[in-house]
Amino acid sequence: MFGRIDHIGVAVEDLDGAISLYRDRLGMPLQHRETVEELGVEAVLLEIGDGHVELLTPAAPDSAVGRFLERRGPGMHHVAYQTDDIESALDSVRASGLHLIDEQPRTGILRSRVAFVHPKSTGGVLMELVEPAKDR
Amino acid sequence: MFGRIDHIGVAVEDLDGAISLYRDRLGMPLQHRETVEELGVEAVLLEIGDGHVELLTPAAPDSAVGRFLERRGPGMHHVAYQTDDIESALDSVRASGLHLIDEQPRTGILRSRVAFVHPKSTGGVLMELVEPAKDR
Numbered sequence: 001m002f003g004r005i006d007h008i009g010v011a012v013e014d015l016d017g018a019i020s021l022y023r024d025r026l027g028m029p030l031q032h033r034e035t036v037e038e039l040g041v042e043a044v045l046l047e048i049g050d051g052h053v054e055l056l057t058p059a060a061p062d063s064a065v066g067r068f069l070e071r072r073g074p075g076m077h078h079v080a081y082q083t084d085d086i087e088s089a090l091d092s093v094r095a096s097g098l099h100l101i102d103e104q105p106r107t108g109i110l111r112s113r114v115a116f117v118h119p120k121s122t123g124g125v126l127m128e129l130v131e132p133a134k135d136r
Numbered sequence: 137m138f139g140r141i142d143h144i145g146v147a148v149e150d151l152d153g154a155i156s157l158y159r160d161r162l163g164m165p166l167q168h169r170e171t172v173e174e175l176g177v178e179a180v181l182l183e184i185g186d187g188h189v190e191l192l193t194p195a196a197p198d199s200a201v202g203r204f205l206e207r208r209g210p211g212m213h214h215v216a217y218q219t220d221d222i223e224s225a226l227d228s229v230r231a232s233g234l235h236l237i238d239e240q241p242r243t244g245i246l247r248s249r250v251a252f253v254h255p256k257s258t259g260g261v262l263m264e265l266v267e268p269a270k271d272r
Contacts, residue, residue: 001163004185005141008215012259021259025232027137048217049140051187075260076212079144081184096161123148123157124211 001092002081006130007045007052009078011068015042015057022046022053034109035059040066043109054080054109078116080128086113089129093117105131137228138217142266143181143188145214147204151178151193158182158189171195172245176202179245190216190245214252216264222249225265229253241267 012018022028028046035042040063044055056077058066068077083089086105094100101116108114111133119126148154158164164182171178176199180191192213194202204213219225222241230236237252244250247269255262 002184005144005187008141008144008212010259010261018259025234027228048138051141072208073260075255076144076215079212092163098161119211123146123154124209125146 001089002083002129004082005051006080006082006128006132007054008076009054009056009080009126009128010075011065011072011077012055012057012074013069015044015055018055018057019044019046022055028053032110036107036109038106039108039114040064045109078126078128080114080130083129083131086115086129086131089131090115093129098122137225138219138265140218141187142216142218142264142268143190144212145190145192145216145262145264146211147201147208147213148191148193148210149205151180151191154191154193155180155182158191164189168246170245172243174243175250176200181245214262214264216250216266219265219267222251222265222267225267226251229265234258 019030023030023046028048030044031047032045040058040060041056042059046053056065099118099121101118105113105115108130113131115129117127155166159166159182164184167181167183169180176194176196177192178195182189192201235254235257237254241249241251244266249267251265253263
């Protein structure tokens with residue numbers, strides 16, 4: 001159903017401070033920075049092997065990441081599994097009885113197509129399915 | 137400093153139920169199950185691409201994972217970054233001013249060598265460094 005771990009998403013209050021930690025102190029190259037309107041976040045991708053760390057900070061009032069920060073504080077927010085066919089992956093997840101937050105894919109960072117699975121059906125883990133853009 | 141994401145660690149209250157979710161519903165092959173005495177956990181590794189999901193449940197009273205479950209409930213517990221030289225990685229982490237939980241590596245699952253970095257110095261993210269056993 002999934003190819004590999006695409007990234008872990010980390011909720012941060014201070015994006016520049018977090019970049020300094022991951023890029024300058026942990027040595028992960030910064031790949032991309034983008035405000036993702038549809039998700040209400042400012043996001044940064046850093047490279048680690050063939051995967052990424054995605055730093056997320058709220059870019060809109062009442063965003064999901066903002067509510068997460070209020071409730072739990074900064075830390076791991078989600079894990080993203082890569083697929084090359086998100087419709088088929090969504091069908092499989094749906095057929096297995098898990099509860100989707102997104103019945104249809106939304107546009108994520110770097111024009112990827114993403115959908116989230118509700119943590120109530122996955123033992124408290126917010127899972128993202130991500131189909132990267134073909135020319136990424 | 138780190139090669140790639142080795143695994144994400146997930147704290148669970150019901151290990152068999154979690155195996156059913158990850159193996160049977162999400163389709164990740166089960167690789168290994170082990171009680172890791174030094175960490176006070178019963179752990180299961182499932183395969184996802186060249187990485188893993190590690191399910192963790194307490195195997196001893198007053199274990200770190202047990203305290204995590206009491207405080208936060210089930211969910212993502214840590215992210216593990218792979219290294220082929222954990223002493224060198226620990227030196228780099230130490231030199232960058234981060235606070236180590238383990239000054240010396242401990243024995244993790246499948247005879248890996250592991251050390252944790254304190255989440256207070258990493259924006260709330262519990263990070264594990266892992267050097268797999270050479271013959272793993």
